[in-house]
Amino acid sequence: MLKFRNILLGLVLPACIGLSSIELHAQNTVHGHILDALTGEPLAAASVTVLGTDTGTTTDNQGHFELALPDGNYRLRISFVGYTSTEMTLSLQPASRAPLTIHLLPAVIAVDEVVVRGAAPRINDPAASSHHLKATEDLLDRVPGADFIQRANFAWEPVVRGLSGGQVGLVIDGIKVIGACVDKMDPSSSYVEVENLEKLELTKGGFDLTQSSQIGGTINLITQKPRFDQPLYADTELSYGSVAALRQGRVSDGLTRGNTSVRGSFSYKEAGNFSPGGAEPIPNSGFKKNNYKFDLSQRIGSRHELTASYLGDNAWDVGYPVLLMDAALAKAKIYSLTHTWRPDTHFIPRWETKVYFNRVDHWMSDFKRDVRERTVMRAMNMPMFGKTRTTGALSKLELEHNAYRLELTLDAYETKSFGDMWMFSVFENIPDMYLLNLGDVRARHGAIAADFITPLRTGLTARLGLRLDHSPRKVQRDEALAVLQGRWGVGDLAQSYTLGNVSLSLTQELGSGGRLRLSLANVGRLPTHVENYGHYVYNYVDGYFYTGNPNLKPERSTQVELGFEKWTSKVGIRASIFSNHVHHYIGGRNDADLLGNTSALRFRTYYNSSAAFLTGGEASIVVVLREWLELTGTASYTRGQNLELDEPMYLIPPLTGWTSLRAMRNKWWGDLEARMAMPQNRVARIFADEDGTDGYFVVNVRGGTTLGPGIDLSVGIDNLFDVHYHEHLSFGNLPNPGRNFYLTLSYSI
């Protein structure tokens, strides 16, 4: 049975919850009361979900709810639109009496949250629904305002409101994992497979300053950790997709003994060449990938918990049919140690501190290709290697006093990066060529951030974000420094940035579930290490080889967002409009001193152009048609203008939308879904000779059933009508896959 909780958005920031008592009736009917943590007002239509089950309910007009549950241990998730969702553990024993009292904290800024649990992921976004997910990208793709740069049928790079790369803060459990590929083939989002994804938090715009200095948005991929509420669990899943002969298998297990809990997972996937709509398979478009994760949690007393985590990801033979190179091997290893302290005072609810280290290695090669005929870098093989090593510490302290909430963040990390490239001509008279793309660039980064929430008066809540970043960086290898000195003048070319950021959000309750939000921000983002110190880095957007610029200024952004939400028992609406004025927008300028003799060998340097201006909005709607049937729709649009060149910005998605009809009855469910995009003809012709993209309309259908205890089957067809299309953000107009039949079988204990 489909419940309204599925369509309510959870709004997530590190949670504050006041649990007064957890006691239950002998009949195991749980009574609870959900209140606003700041005002004490009861929250109607808040949702309570029992994780790992299909059980859940919503609160009545006085904020009360009831749940009937057998004996056992449960994990409850309590969420309500506009509030920070929270989870709690519930131990059901007979003869419990007192009701639960749960406080939810207003989130004030808009956060999209996608929650995944178990073999059948559940997405608490009005428009986001997928019971069959081949990758974390599928989840994010359904959030309006989020798009992807596609370089291959692999590892898409997230774009939020038209911005990407260093403009967006992408972290895994708050950990910075800096890509090792100078061609950005390795966004860290590809390291979190769905079996390890607990929750995805997305904030659009530069309003969330707790994760990083950014102007586009933050994406935090929160991974699954050991679960003390489950003594033993195991999930396995096998699936097959026809369009690329995708075979994948996943397994995850957990075990708890007393104060110790472990969890491990492994997955493997392998795809062959994929076929676009109505066309033959694209050669060299497959990949192979495995992923493993291991976590060990130890509780020390009732207030301390230590978790050691390891996440490994390997991808190889990844074909990039529209790029010059393939990824021969891409490896990532992420280690962390997290200490969580819940002092059990009302003043400090939680203090989490983490130290981490990660290493990313990336080998590119074109030895499998015929390089004689290509336009760029013709008749030469050019194996490339890149690596990064990032060491960091992250500490988040939550404080509360009366109706005030304050979260303090200390965020420090250091990244060392190296990249090089050989060029072996097929002609014997051309000597081997070699260069350093990144010569041991060291970037250090320290930041403090404060996130403060307070009610101003009844129904009006304010959230203030402050962040101060400091980042010194330099090139450590003399040979690389010498090349940059030839370009920028002799000196150590060291750079040190200090960056202040501020954001303010106000939320006004309008009554009967309506809410109006105004957010303002003046924030910045630092140049990336490649923008500062890269050398001979090919940019597929404009087709130029780039030299980094140590003198770049940070991009600065002034943003405004106006949001509206309204939720009744039949309809949910969420909409926002934004504008984003980016100063010192980092672009590319022709390098007159470095000339090639063909149009395919062109050089640019990064520079701060005057400004860019983005504006747009997103809207989502959910209509409950029947108890078992709902209709959803989303639309998002971004318009970007490069004010210096007076032309549209490059890689800006067109008007895009999803709509779906979802049914769920007894053990059966089914979705009929359409994704559509309007043509994009606002393109960057001066900067990048970018071409326009046609619109498309693609229909997906899927369904599933429970075959037996813990056994689920789902089948579906993506791109039912085998439409040939490509996204505007797809490099080289690489088409998307055509009709894909798939089947997934999962088993959980």
Add this chain to the structure above:
Amino acid sequence: MIRAAMLVMLLVAGCAPDITDTDFFREHPIETDPEDTSVELGVLEDGPLAIRLTASDSLRIGINTISAEVKVGQAPVLQADVTLSPQWIAAGRTIVSPLDAGELEITDTPGRFVGAPLFVQPQDEKGVWQLQITYAASGESGEAVLPVQIKPSLWVQYTGEYYVSWILPVRPETGLDEIELGLHRLTDEGFIPLEDATLDLYPWMDMGAGQGHSTPYEAPVHMREGRYRGSVNFIMSGGWDMTVFIQRSGMPRDTIDFKGFVVY
């Protein structure tokens, strides 16, 4: 947990390629220890004074590094004037080529003096080389002549009018390199340094298949005695063509091309 904590301590070391290290014209790999290739040219003895001349490599047309160890018995002589003058002898005449007073400079090693004489050979003439040595040290002074073997090389190119010598760098590295060129003309008086020329340079990397690119550079300007200095920022290692344009008033523009190799 221990492993994770230890890994936090790890630092990065970049990995550089093991590329054959060579001089600009790939005539000889340059070893890390100059002692491995050093060649003894001869020892000059004058009473208790001994001057031992060695070259860092076999002598060749172009610039060469020669050092002199000056000793009295086993004791190094700290102050000495030693001048080397390369001379080309053919058809009964002696051509000073082109340094006539290459004075060696003192080094940090006591009793050791170094210089970089330039050997420029007239085109298509057969003859022999000698080094004329003038010395004054430890109360002794005099002149001597040392016959030497000089290998032909690409370090000096002849345009038909000018002798253009590639003087520096001997081993160009990626990054910003200072370029020094020598410009001489052969007259009856020997090699005459030309100080009034306007030089330009064009660095070019041929990447094959009709592709190639230049790199930022500054044209050499005259410094002293026919030597011109400029700079080139080699953006990558590999083969580089260095075209030199020579312009003197009233003369047609001349061009010469050095094809060399830049190491990482």
